[in-house]
């Protein structure tokens with residue numbers, strides 16, 4: 001996922017389709033009109049998994065991946081989770097030749113999805129990359145909209161890169177709002193290699209929807225802070 005020449009700039013544009021899949025289709029259309037390609041990771045539940053949306057996003061030339069949460073869905077039973085993972089990977093491969101997967105953070109679940117890989121190997125199924133397992137974060141800077149801002153790693157339970165985040169913060173690579181981030185990009189402050197994760201369900205151009213998301217995420221961040229304190 002990260003092999004390239006050092007002097008070459010790249011952005012891995014990742015979208016976790018946690019909910020509201022039609023928002024993802026809108027995002028995919030905007031990116032398509034701008035000539036950008038992204039990867040959309042879908043969950044198994046109907047809050048994310050809408051075949052019409054998956055097909056349409058793939059048709060626009062984007063990549064489709066599996067946003068897996070098999071450990072939580074199988075109550076932490078690693079063998080059950082492995083078989084569940086294979087079933088659903090095959091399901092998503094009906095729509096797209098899936099080659100990458102990405103863990104769904106599930107902050108309220110007590111199971112860490114990556115624990116599945118302590119016993120099993122996704123590479124045996126032709127998967128070539130998982131962002132949390134295969135990205136060299138000494139080379140790739142990570143940005144996520146988790147927590148409804150660009151510095152939400154402070155409250156994230158699982159969507160963060162321990163170890164490297166402190167160095168990025170020390171280097172001043174931290175922005176809160178989207179206009180701040182855009183300014184940083186325009187003034188060339190970003191490292192050459194970047195992974196950007198967004199959750200399209202959080203993005204809207206309607207004021208009413210924006211406030212709904214604002215209040216909901218404020219509340220969620222409080223819960224996540226409490227979860228982190230209890231760890």
Ligand SMILES: [Zn+2]
Nearest residue numbers: 016018104105
């Ligand atoms: Zn997710």
